[in-house]
Amino acid sequence: MIRIQQVKLPIEHNEEDLYIKAAESLKIKREDISTLSVFRKSIDARKKDEIMFIYALDVELNIDYKISKRNNNVALVDPFIYEAEATGEKVLKNRPVIVGSGPAGLFCALLLAEKGYNPIILERGKKVKDRVKDIEKFWKDGTLNLDSNIQFGEGGAGTFSDGKLNTLIKDRSKRGKKVLEEFVAAGAPAEITYVNKPHIGTDLLRNVLVSIRKKIISLGGTFRFEECVTDIKIKDNSVYRIVTESDIIETDVLVLAIGHSARDTFAMLHGKLELTAKPFSIGVRIEHPQKMISEAQYGEMAGHPNLGPADYKFVHKCKNGRSVYTFCMCPGGVVTASASETGGVVTNGMSFHDRDLENANSAIVVSINPEDFGGENDPMAGIEFQRQWERKAFEIGGGNYKAPVQLFKDFKEKKVSTSFGEIYPTYRPGSTFANLWDCLPSYVCESLVEGISAFGNWLTDYDRTDAVLTGVETRTSSPLRITRDDDLQSNIRGIYPCGEGSGYAGGIMSASIDGLKVAEQIIKTYKPLNIKE
Structure with a gap:
């Protein structure tokens, strides 16, 4: 595949103009291009009287073509492939548990479910449909639900935001592309995979979250809403059990994908895990x-x-x-x-x-x-x-x-x-x-x-x-960090701090990417369960 950078077009243009410009850049005929897709699209508004769109285009040709070394804007690139293999050998005694259904928790759960680990996702708040009702009531008359609000519930705090998907972190692992493509598959606009400052919008994001939840369930995951973790039990420096308001769950892998506003959870963890102010x-x-x-x-x-x-x-x-x-x-x-x-x-x-x-x-x-x-x-x-x-x-x-x-x-x-x-x-x-x-x-x-x-x-x-x-x-980011080592575990074995609340992300994209990163570490360590409920 050939990528062409710095393709400039005026505000008024159409798809055919992209083909024509790409052919001009390569000095070939329009009909020599078999396929074209947009890799990146941005706006150059430095000159108000000549605002331009700047594209990076990926093309496949139906002719033999030799790339000139003198043209820095044209290069061969590999197709996008996100790969994460389950190579772990350690046997899991119980299903992994993920605390929090924000972006980090969702994408950690998605990869674990895809690879046969049957995760359990605990969320203190409600499903997004019910959560919307509680938030609207708060905005109408000031009646605050402490477990179902802007901060807590399906999708985390980002559900009620602009749904921005830009990030400053490098994406050499292609995790970011995986996240964007999963959002599109769940109903987000296709343009988020290539525009410079992608966003979904809170209205569309709510439906996207439901689709991702349903996909995780179809792959063997289990969601338990309105269930808050109140304690974790440790033996021989490893987690073996968690306690919720209504249950006791045995687990040897616990992903803490809590949000930055889970203050009572931080208080419970204080003294058990290593926390540092940030x-x-x-x-x-x-x-x-x-x-x-x-x-x-x-x-x-x-x-x-x-x-x-x-x-x-x-x-x-x-x-x-x-x-x-x-x-x-x-x-x-x-x-x-x-x-x-x-x-x-x-x-x-x-x-x-x-x-x-x-x-x-x-x-x-x-x-x-x-x-x-x-x-x-x-x-x-x-x-x-x-x-x-x-x-x-x-x-x-x-x-x-x-x-x-x-x-x-x-x-x-x-x-x-x-x-x-x-x-x-x-x-x-x-x-x-x-x-x-x-x-x-x-x-x-x-x-x-x-x-x-x-x-x-x-x-x-x-x-x-x-x-x-x-x-x-005041809630721009987490005020503390749950420390983790090179294998992404806390000082207690089996506990994986993850995402924004744990101090390792700052927005929907970086949290989603960190969720994938943690899931990758788990599947490199443990064997899949492959057990459907």
Whole structure:
């Protein structure tokens, strides 16, 4: 297969134009190309009056062709093949158990099921259909279900997000391609396998999750929802049993694919497993008109159906040495109420597939280090640090899960806002004007002021006076890590920390990839069970 890089086309083009451009790049006839597929697609909007699509194309030819060494944009490539062989020799006494049905748990379970290991997946929350009802009730009237919310339930926290599938990690193992193809097979749009910034959208992602669950079950896996692990039993430095709220399960392989908000589970593990504090970030959500963002990025071409709503990604190094950056930007989306504990306000962002709502939102967060919260001596200190500011936000928001909000102009002046400008907050169950300096550390607020002002130099009107800030964003990543060794096990044999909550991922893609990575290690160690229930 031949891959052609840097194929440039204007906004208005069709599939035939791809064939023509590919033939021009190879200096062959159009009819010499037998098949063509898109490997990568991105937008070059550096020149607003000449926005281009940039493609990498994979082609098969029906003629003999010799690649010129002088053309750096053309190369031979191997077809995508993800391979993971079950070569383990150790006998499993019991079925492996996976705790958590987020991306890490799902893809770990999928590979184990495909290879005949019949995993059991325990999830404290509900199936996605029932989970949606509980979340909608919380957003409507502030009734919080502690085990069925934005953080807990089928698919994990990413189920109610933008469904972003980009990652900064290298994918030499081709695990990322495996993840994307499984999503497509489960009903996600085919374009996620090649667009530069793929996303599914929370509306489509919910159905995709159900399809993946059904596939795992058809391969011998078992899901047990509304079942929370309350204890693990250890003998001779190995796991042999786990305890849930309703059962005792014997197992010699336990995958901890818990989310970053499983605070009670972390407390149970503390003292049993080696935990260490790690850096994370906290801040606020900022909202702008999506039209403004698109016009700033695309100029007069904003709104063109081939472009879609624009996004952004910024980072700024502050005078105080901290980094402030945008995170989980949601074009045409909403800010979501994402609490999982009584008496705390937590925000996140969410978009549907079409990203067609009025506001754009993003987290703007500031780096926090273990020395900021006493993490050098206590791995659980980061959780208490997050909880402290979530409770402050709950308090100044009115004590009813309404979020504190402030216009950027007033935030700079430490004044409580009295009215909105052209932008209204999308957070439900509602918002309350308050001073966000009362629910965040001062060094975070100082960094936010400097960072947002700097971002205004890069995107017109980003620092506009009526930009709405909603607090607080605290669950950017896990505040601790469950240590694991080179064979991906914790200090207790048979326990495999995995994914975002365990401190080894930061989003849907990286968590899914880590789930595959852990499953690969298990199948290299143990023999398959090949026993259907």
